[in-house]
Amino acid sequence: MYKILIVEDQEKIRNELGELLRRYGYEVVIIEEFENVLEDIKKAEAHLILLDINLPVYDGYYICKEIRQTLDTPIIIVTSRDSDMDELMSMNLGADDFVTKPYNTQILLARISVLLKRAYAGYQEVVQFNNFKINFSKGILINDGQEVELTKNEMKILACLTKDKGCIVSREDLVSYLWDSEWFVDDNTLTVNINRLRKKFESIGVENVIQTKRGQGYFIE
Incomplete structure (x- = not known):
């Protein structure tokens, strides 16, 4: 809904x-x-x-x-x-x-x-990834009966990071995917979104999902 x-x-x-x-x-x-x-x-x-x-x-x-x-x-x-x-x-x-x-x-x-x-558009309805699920149609993360709501940007970040397990996605590619143009985006905005998403994973008991590769970008283990 x-x-x-x-x-x-x-x-x-x-x-x-x-x-x-x-x-x-x-x-x-x-x-x-x-x-x-x-x-x-x-x-x-x-x-x-x-x-x-x-x-x-x-x-x-x-x-x-x-x-x-x-x-x-x-x-x-x-x-x-x-x-x-x-x-x-x-x-x-x-x-x-x-x-x-x-x-x-x-x-x-x-x-x-x-x-x-x-x-x-373009999101699969439910994606099983490691020990958690992403329901893109409802905009929620699910783990062991616990749920937390996602924003549009958080869903787009996860859609981008979960396309290929373990593959590093650069900050530049994520910014481009999220906002179409880097021109209007403060670099700190992506960091804020990533940190909020990490906290949401932690709130449902999923630790260390989004990893940072210094100087390269992010990936999901």
Whole structure:
């Protein structure tokens, strides 16, 4: 089940949107307090974010820009602001799509579906690797009855590292695979993702899975 995060300050709109998405089989997380919105977005680990522009504390432009510093989660801007400049700014800051209110619900659902398929296509549903399993369709790691959720980037890292057991994947190749271009990526961003992934393995009792080959890259034993 894909998890969709709604970042919208109008209670009526976010509740109606949440109900719609649940009817179509999505898991829904709604942000209702905005003082720590960036931290809450990261904690949600959603597969897709629906983001308004006119928000308290931080506007949607700033939030979109900050999300893109560390996350590659698909973002759809859903807003009543409908100028070409608003759409252009949204895309330049890293949004994947732009939908104006009032929106046609079927068109919004179609755009969500397209982005999810584009972002998460190509994964085998379940991969058994050594003493753990990766369920790419659900985005979870499994070991001895224990489960932990994965972000999109973490799934892509594992997909890349598990293609050939024991083969070293360079940092450059991982960055290219994750973000298509090294130009927009701080080198520390990959390190952060790798370290978070290692901690998730440890949380389900799997130790020393992702190994570092100094000066060459990473591999899975």
